[in-house]
Amino acid sequence: MKILNTLLWLCATLSLSAQTASIRGQLQSKGGEAIAFASLGLYAAADGNLYKAGTSDEAGIFDIQGISAGTYLLKANALGFGNLEQTGIQLLENQRLDLGVLALTASGINLEEVTVTASRVMVEIKPDRTVFNVEGTINSTGSDALTLLRKAPSVTVDNNDNISVLGRSGVLLYVDGKRLPLTGDDLTNYLQSLPAEQIDRIEIITNPGAKYEAEGNAGIIDLRLKRDKNLGANGSVNTTYSQGRYHRANLNGSANYRNKRFNAFGNAGVGDGKGFNNIEVISYLNGIAQEEYNRRRNDWDHYNYRAGADFFLADNHTVGFLVSGANNNRIGRGINRITLAQENTPTLIDSILVANTTENNQRQQQTYNLNYRFDNTKGRSFNMDLDFGKYQNDNKRYQPNRYYNAAEDDVLTEIINSFDTPSDIDIFTVQLDFEDKLWGGTMGAGSKFSQVISDNTFLVFDETNGIPTRNDRQSNLFKYNEMVYAGYLSYARDLGKKWKFSAGLRAEQTDASGDLQAFLPELQEPPVLFNYLNWFPNAGLTWDVAPNHSLALNGGRRINRPDYNVLNPFNNQISQLSFERGNPFLKPEIVNNMELGYTLAHRYNFKLAYSRTDNQITRLIEPDSIDPRAGSVSWANLADQTVISFNASVPVQIFKWWNAYINASAAHQDNQADYGEGGIVDVQAFTYNIFQQHTFDLPLGIKGEISGYYSGPGIWGGVFLYESNWGLNLGLQRKFLRERLNVRLSADDIFYETGWDGYSDFNGLYSYGSGRWDSRRVSLSLGYRFGNDNVKSRKRSTGMETEAGRVGGE
Numbered sequence: 001m002k003i004l005n006t007l008l009w010l011c012a013t014l015s016l017s018a019q020t021a022s023i024r025g026q027l028q029s030k031g032g033e034a035i036a037f038a039s040l041g042l043y044a045a046a047d048g049n050l051y052k053a054g055t056s057d058e059a060g061i062f063d064i065q066g067i068s069a070g071t072y073l074l075k076a077n078a079l080g081f082g083n084l085e086q087t088g089i090q091l092l093e094n095q096r097l098d099l100g101v102l103a104l105t106a107s108g109i110n111l112e113e114v115t116v117t118a119s120r121v122m123v124e125i126k127p128d129r130t131v132f133n134v135e136g137t138i139n140s141t142g143s144d145a146l147t148l149l150r151k152a153p154s155v156t157v158d159n160n161d162n163i164s165v166l167g168r169s170g171v172l173l174y175v176d177g178k179r180l181p182l183t184g185d186d187l188t189n190y191l192q193s194l195p196a197e198q199i200d201r202i203e204i205i206t207n208p209g210a211k212y213e214a215e216g217n218a219g220i221i222d223l224r225l226k227r228d229k230n231l232g233a234n235g236s237v238n239t240t241y242s243q244g245r246y247h248r249a250n251l252n253g254s255a256n257y258r259n260k261r262f263n264a265f266g267n268a269g270v271g272d273g274k275g276f277n278n279i280e281v282i283s284y285l286n287g288i289a290q291e292e293y294n295r296r297r298n299d300w301d302h303y304n305y306r307a308g309a310d311f312f313l314a315d316n317h318t319v320g321f322l323v324s325g326a327n328n329n330r331i332g333r334g335i336n337r338i339t340l341a342q343e344n345t346p347t348l349i350d351s352i353l354v355a356n357t358t359e360n361n362q363r364q365q366q367t368y369n370l371n372y373r374f375d376n377t378k379g380r381s382f383n384m385d386l387d388f389g390k391y392q393n394d395n396k397r398y399q400p401n402r403y404y405n406a407a408e409d410d411v412l413t414e415i416i417n418s419f420d421t422p423s424d425i426d427i428f429t430v431q432l433d434f435e436d437k438l439w440g441g442t443m444g445a446g447s448k449f450s451q452v453i454s455d456n457t458f459l460v461f462d463e464t465n466g467i468p469t470r471n472d473r474q475s476n477l478f479k480y481n482e483m484v485y486a487g488y489l490s491y492a493r494d495l496g497k498k499w500k501f502s503a504g505l506r507a508e509q510t511d512a513s514g515d516l517q518a519f520l521p522e523l524q525e526p527p528v529l530f531n532y533l534n535w536f537p538n539a540g541l542t543w544d545v546a547p548n549h550s551l552a553l554n555g556g557r558r559i560n561r562p563d564y565n566v567l568n569p570f571n572n573q574i575s576q577l578s579f580e581r582g583n584p585f586l587k588p589e590i591v592n593n594m595e596l597g598y599t600l601a602h603r604y605n606f607k608l609a610y611s612r613t614d615n616q617i618t619r620l621i622e623p624d625s626i627d628p629r630a631g632s633v634s635w636a637n638l639a640d641q642t643v644i645s646f647n648a649s650v651p652v653q654i655f656k657w658w659n660a661y662i663n664a665s666a667a668h669q670d671n672q673a674d675y676g677e678g679g680i681v682d683v684q685a686f687t688y689n690i691f692q693q694h695t696f697d698l699p700l701g702i703k704g705e706i707s708g709y710y711s712g713p714g715i716w717g718g719v720f721l722y723e724s725n726w727g728l729n730l731g732l733q734r735k736f737l738r739e740r741l742n743v744r745l746s747a748d749d750i751f752y753e754t755g756w757d758g759y760s761d762f763n764g765l766y767s768y769g770s771g772r773w774d775s776r777r778v779s780l781s782l783g784y785r786f787g788n789d790n791v792k793s794r795k796r797s798t799g800m801e802t803e804a805g806r807v808g809g810e
Contacts, residue, residue, distance in 0.1 A: 021091040022065040025099035027056050027076060027084075034060030035104055038078035044547070044602075045071040045088075051602065063377065068544060069093045069497055078104060093497050094440065130154065130649070132202040145199060145223060146191035150754075152202050153663040153691060154647050155221070156711065161188040162619075165206055165218040166609050166645045167667030167687065167714070170560040170589065170617070172216030175223045176322075178369065178387060179213070181427045181452055183565050186393060189363055193302040193328045195250040195269055197238045197781070200226045206609070207538070207554045207595050210488040210504025211433065211444060214536040217560045217591040217613060225306065226254055227265055233257045234787030242779035246297075248273030256787075266307035274299050281769035286628040289346040290577070296334040303327055308369075316376050322369040332359035336575045340629065349406040355575035357399045365391045379437040384430075391425040401576040415576060416463040417471075423456045423564075441493035444504075447486060454480040454564040460573070472519035474571060480564035482512040482530075492540075500542040508559070509533045514567045514584060528567060528584045534559055552597040562586035562617060566635040579624060579632040587615045587637050605649040616641040616671070618718035622679070622763045631765055638673040638681060638718055657697040664690045669715050679763040685721060687714030705731035705746075713758075722758035727751075727775070742783040749775040 023042070027035040038056045042064055051072065056062045074086040081104040091097060132152045150157045156164050163171050173180045173187065182190055203222040205212070212220060226236075235255035242248040254267035279294040308322035336355040341348055367389040375381040397419040403412040433446040456478040461468035490504035514528035538556030545551060568582040591613040598606045616638035624630035645667035652660045666688040673681040693707040708728035716722055731746040754775040759768040 021067045021095045024063040027060040041075045043073045130204040134199045145194040167643045168218035170217030210490045210506040236785045238783040240781040244774040244777035246274030262311045264309040268305040270303045272301035275774045277773045279771045283767040285765040289341045289343045292338040300330040318373045320371045325366045328363045330361040352404040355401045359397045362394045383433040387429040389427045393423045395421045418461045420459040426453045444490040452482045477517040478568045479515045485509040498544040502540040506536040548601040550599045555594045560589045577630045583635045589615045607647045609645045613641040621760045642670045644668045661693045685715045688712040703733045719762040720760045727754040744781040752776045
C-alpha cells in the first residue's frame with residue numbers, strides 16, 4: 001500500500017490542472033453588519049439566463065467559482081433587505097474578481113405578502129451529475145425510495161428490483177455520500193422502508209471521477225436526505241396516508257439548530273403498511289408444461305433515526321459526527337401454485353404443487369461517521385472520514401410443499417421445510433481527500449481503505465410429524481471478507497478560453513475471500529480467493545463552442561465485484577420446483593464507458609453514451625441440473641455486453657402558468673455468451689423511455705401536476721426480454737399559513753399499467769411471465785415547517801436556487 005500511494009503521488013508531477021474564473025465579495029448592511037445566508041444569482045448578460053446560484057456564509061462572504069470568461073449580472077437578496085443588482089461585471093480567463101463589500105439597504109416586510117421565492121426545478125443537469133429534486137414533484141407523496149427511483153431520469157427498475165442507469169446494470173447506491181453495503185432483497189427492503197418525505201434529492205452520477213470508488217458499472221446513485229442550513233432553530237413535521245389495495249402511513253420529523261459555532265440536526269420517522277406482488281409464469285422444459293402463479297402479501301412496520309452535529313472550531317476547521325439507525329419488521333405470506341402437465345397435452349393436468357410460505361423478517365442497521373474538514377477558502381482543503389456500519393438481518397421461513405391430484409382434492413405427497421437464514425454485515429472505511437491549487441489549476445489526491453465482513457447462515461430443516469430436522473445436505477455457513485485499498489489523483493485545467501480538461505487515475509487493490517463451511521465433508525469446497533490490482537483512468541474535455549453551446553466528452557473505466565449474495569452456491573428454495581443459487585466462480589466485471597454531451601443555452605441537455613462490459617455478471621433462468629421438472633435462477637458471467645444509449649433532458653415553459661419537463665432515453669443492448677452444451681446467449685434489444693412532468697399554476701394558489709412515463713421493450717438480466725409498460729400520475733398542492741403548511745394530494749398509476757410482461761428462452765427452458773404490485777394509490781400528505789427563514793420573499797419568484805432557501809442540503 002505504501003508503494004502504491006508513493007507511486008500515485010509521483011504521478012502528480014506528470015499531470016495537468018485547470019482553473020476557472022471566480023467572483024467573491026461580502027454582503028453587509030448599511031450599518032456594517034454581515035448578512036448571512038443571502039441568496040445570490042449570477043446571470044449571463046447576453047441572454048439573462050441564470051448561470052450560477054449561491055449563498056453567503058455566516059460572515060456574509062460569498063465565493064462563486066467555476067465561471068467562464070464573459071459579462072455577467074449579479075443579483076442578491078435577503079430577508080429584511082432590498083434587492084441588490086451589480087451590472088457590467090467583466091470576467092477574464094482565470095480571473096479571481098473581488099467585488100469587496102456590497103451594501104444592502106434594509107426594507108420593511110409586509111408579512112401578509114411574503115411568499116418563498118427560492119424554488120428548485122425538478123431535474124437539474126450539472127457537469128458531473130443529474131439531480132432529481134424530490135421536493136420539486138408533488139407526485140412523490142406517499143412514495144418510498146424505490147418508487148422514486150422508478151421516476152428518476154435515466155433510471156429503470158426491473159421485475160426483480162434491480163436498478164440500471166442508461167441501460168447499464170451494476171449501479172452503486174449511496175446515502176448522503178456513504179455507500180450502502182446492501183444488495184438483493186436487503187437493498188430492496190431498505191429502499192422500500194425509506195419514505196420519500198425524508199429525501200431531499202437523488203443525484204445520478206453516470207461517469208464518476210477518480211475521487212469516487214470504482215465499484216458500480218453504471219455509476220452512482222446518491223440519495224441525499226433532508227437537512228436544514230438556516231440559522232437558529234428550524235424543522236418540519238410531515239405525515240402521509242396512502243391507500244391502494246392496502247394502506248401505508250408515515251410520520252416523519254426533522255429539526256436543526258445552527259449558530260456561528262455549531263450546527264446540530266436530526267430526523268426520525270415511523271411507518272407501517274401492507275403491499276402485494278402477484279406474478280404469473282408459464283414454462284416449458286424437458287417436455288413438461290408448468291403454469292405457475294405467486295401471490296405474496298407483506299405487512300411491515302419500521303422506524304429510522306438520524307442525528308449529528310458539526311462544530312466550527314475555527315474559520316477553516318470543522319469537526320462533525322453522524323449517527324443513524326433503522327429497524328424494519330416484515331411478515332410475508334405467499335401462495336405458490338404450479339400445475340404440471342405434458343407439453344404435448346397441456347390441458348391434461350398431472351399434478352398440482354402448492355407451496356404456502358410464511359416469512360418473518362427483521363432488519364436492523366446502525367451507522368456511525370466521524371468527519372474532519374479543513375478549508376482555507378483559497379482552494380486548499382483536506383477531508384477525513386471514518387465510518388462504521390452494522391447491518392443485521394434475521395429471516396425465518398416456513399414452507400409446506402403439497403402435491404395434489406388434478407382435481408386438487410387429494411394430497412399425494414407432502415414435504416415441509418423451514419429455513420433460518422440470518423446474516424450480519426460489518427463495514428469499515430477510512431477516507432482521506434486533499435485538494436490544492438497547482439500549476440494554475442486544481443489538483444486532488446486521496447486514499448481509501450474499506451473492509452466488508454459478511455457472515456451468512458443458511459439452515460434448512462425437514463419437518464416430520466411436527467419435528468424439524470436439519471438437512472445437512474442443503475445447509476451451510478458462508479463468510480465473505482473483502483478489503484479494498486485505493487488511492488487516486490485528479491487534475492483539471494483550462495486550455496484557453498473555451499476548452500477545459502480534466503483527468504484522473506485511481507488504483508484499487510482487492511483482497512477478498514469467500515469461505516463456505518458445509519455440514520457434510522463431501523460437500524466442503526475450498527475457499528474462493530480474490531487478489532487483484534486494477535487501474536481506473538478517467539478523462540474529460542469540455543468545449544464552449546459559443547455562448548449558448550457547449551460540448552463535453554467524458555470517459556472512464558469501472559468495476560463490479562461479485563458479493564456474498566451471488567457467490568454462495570447452495571440452493572435458496574422458493575418452492576420444490578423453483579430455486580435460486582449463487583456461483584462461487586464469478587469473476588469481477590469491467591466496463592469502459594464513453595459519453596458525449598451537448599448543452600444548449602445552459603438549459604437543454606443531450607447525451608450519447610457507449611459502454612462495453614467484459615464478464616458481465618447477470619441472472620440466468622435455466623433448467624435445474626438435478627430435477628428435470630424444476631427451474632432455477634443462477635448467476636454467470638456473460639462474455640461481453642455492449643450498450644449504446646442516448647438521453648435528452650428538456651425543460652419547457654409553455655405558458656407562464658404551465659411548465660413542462662421532458663426526459664427521453666433510448667438504448668441498444670447486445671448480450672453475448674457461450675457456456676457450451678446449448679447454453680448460448682445471443683440477445684439484442686432496442687429500448688426507450690419517455691418521462692414527462694407538467695406543472696400548472698391554478699387559481700386559489702393551487703399547483704397541479706401531471707406526470708407519467710412510457711417504457712419500451714428491452715432486456716433484464718442476460719436473457720429476459722420484457723415488453724412495454726407505462727404509468728400516469730396526478731397531483732395537487734396548496735400551501736397555507738404563510739406557506740408553512742403544505743397539503744399535497746396525489747394519485748399514482750391511475751390506469752394501473754405499471755408492471756411487467758416478458759419472456760426468457762435459454763438452454764431448453766422457455767418462460768413467459770407477468771407481474772403486478774400495489775402501484776395504483778391515492779395519497780394525502782400534510783407538512784408543517786417551523787423556524788427561521790433566511791430568504792427574502794416576494795410574490796414574484798426570481799427563479800434562483802439557493803441553499804439557504806430550501807429544506808435540504810449537503
